[in-house]
Amino acid sequence: MQSSGDMKEKGDFLDNESCEGKGGGSHSKAPSGLVGNKAPIIVEVMEEVTENVNLTYEGDISNEDNGAQNDIIPFNGLSPISAVTMGFQHINLKRPAAKQTNCSPPISLAHCTMPSCYRRRTALSPVFPFLGNIPRSVENLTMLEMLDLSDNNLEGNIPQTIGYLTNLKIIYLGANKLSGEIPRNIGKLTKLHELDLSANNIEGNIPRSFENLTMLEELDFFQNNMEGTIPAEIGNLYRLERLALGNNKLRGSIPLEILKISTLRVLALQNNSLSGNIPRNVENLTMLEMLDHYDNNLEGNIPQTIGYLTNLKIIYLGANKLSGKIPRNIGKLTKLQELDLSANNIEGDIPEGIGKLDMLQELYLDYNNLQGDIPEGIGKLDMLQELYLDYNNLQGGVHLHLLSWKNMRFIDLSFNLLQGEITSSVCNASSLESLNFSHNNFSGTIPQCIGSSSLASLYVLDLQNNSFHGTILETFEEGNKLKTLNLNDNVLYGLLPQFLVRCTNIEVLDLGRKWYSR
Incomplete structure (x- = not known):
């Protein structure tokens, strides 16, 4: 992510x-x-x-x-x-x-x-x-158009006198140790195009005088100690393309006035204490490419109108209190690369439309109340690198032989009611780093190729609490990266694997009570 x-x-x-x-x-x-x-x-x-x-x-x-x-x-x-x-x-x-x-x-x-x-x-x-x-x-620099002091160890307040530099177009003060509040007279800088105060210790409210900064295109307060609500006056910044207020202490609801900023490409409000619903009229933000409301207290349904934001590449709505179902028209977001709806109260099934998101690289639907089958279309997403569906109530057979393993790096289907077998197609996952199918009803034998050089990047293999049977893995080769191997609660047999001496990075090893030798 x-x-x-x-x-x-x-x-x-x-x-x-x-x-x-x-x-x-x-x-x-x-x-x-x-x-x-x-x-x-x-x-x-x-x-x-x-x-x-x-x-x-x-x-x-x-x-x-x-x-x-x-x-x-x-x-x-x-x-x-x-x-x-x-x-x-x-x-x-x-x-x-x-x-x-x-x-x-x-x-x-x-x-x-x-x-x-x-x-x-x-x-x-x-x-x-x-x-x-x-x-x-600094007020003496009356002709100044750009001020870049970013990435230093500056501390103290931003001087009120900065409000006299009315020719300023760009201010970069990010990545310092600045504190105090944002000067109230910053609203006098009406020529300002970019303002970056990110990664400091700035506190207090966002000044309402920002409504005067109508030339502003980028506003970045990421990672500070800003409090209070997001002022409705931000809706007057009709040229704004990037609004980053994440990692602060902001509360209250998302102001509807933001939806008037049709030029927005990035709306990042993550890691705050925002509450209320995601505005239904989010469809007005037709230029939006990134929507990040991760880790807030938002509730209610994900609006169906999100399906009209066809320029979206990234959606992070995880770690909220969202409920209802995943919008059916989410399949229209054909430019989507990352979708995170994890750690909510979303229910129902996974829409078939997700299988049409050919550009999708990361899919996080874990820690919800999803039910039903995993759509076959997900297995055909060639660009998919990370798939997290764990901690749901998904059931039925998983067609793993149809899954595109080409670019897969992380796959976690644990803590569901899934069935099926792991086929030799997993051996095509040359980039695979973590495979977790634990706490399901998978059966059959474990392909011996899992320990071969074709999966040289694998460092987590967790298949515990399933119904796998047959011989235990014997083929982990020299130089493997395996750190976690958990085969507990299966029906496996064989001698204590000699390959363990080649697993020099192993940190967690659990062969379980049902493992026995013949």
Whole structure:
């Protein structure tokens, strides 16, 4: 299952090069603002620092390497931002992936100063993050359009003065240690297109002033401590494409006003305390590709109208209190790749239409009250990698010989009333890692090929509490990955398997009371 918080990787505005790469030498100081009719676009930053040097331009804006327009302007530090009055448009101080270890230790954003080593087209410090607070004097950067301080160790509150940066289009402050509440005057940033405050410790309510941010396309508060309800005013964000409020402490119902945002592609409200029903008019979100309400307190039926959202690729509705039946028209969602309805109170049978979801890779219907047979169509889903139908009341025969094992990695049918035999077709499951058919009424013999090299990735085999008979497995080969083998409560015989000496990774072994030797 994908992480529905979906921490989107921001496109770096700067390339990654060695700290000892291009640069060095003396540079004449350039005046602030426009130079040679070319606007400063991205701040260049350096690694090794001393103390107490104000931010100034250093060097000519022209690019001696390739003559490109809108080149990066080098400067000799970031000490106090109150000194910054130039017309910077973009500041990217995101910490990129670590590539070298010969640069500075953690840097205080309030005292980032004179370098002796700097790199062009890179973000500050590839190894070590910024520390400290975001300076209140950030208000001086009145021309700023993009602010990226994501993936550092910044703490404290987001300064109220950020509301004065009315030219801002992009704010990335995710993956820090910021706390406090979201500034109320953030609603003044009416040019804002993207706002990412994810993975911090921000608390309080979502400000109602967000209704003014009508240019907003992405709003990400994933993994914070936000409380209260989702304000109905969010429905005014008619350009919004991605709304990620998961992993917070939000309560109340899903506001109907959200259904007015016809541009939404991602609606991620997972891991909160939301209650009430899934709105019936969800059909209005015709552009929706991901619907994630996992782990809330939602109840009632899954609306039939969900079948009209034909662009859906991911549905996570597991770990709620949903009841009723799976909508019959779910087979219309032909782009669906992941479907999770697990851990609810859903009843009835599994619709035949699920067997028409040719793009489906993951199907989680476990921990419900489903009954009846497993549709044969599910066995024909060639893309299927994970199938979890455990802890239901499914019964009848399972046509395992029809099951497409081509891409299957995990299959769990345990704790049902299923019957049938495991055929040699299982030997085609070259990617299979876990097979759990325990606590059913399966019978017949266990194919010896299960221990062969054709299932080299298998690490869990749980067939306990069935009616298998015949000889015990004898063929697990050298280098197998088996960690769990449970054959308890079957009727198997043979000598204590010699292959056990080749199972060097085994952690759980249960051959059961009904195993005996001849």
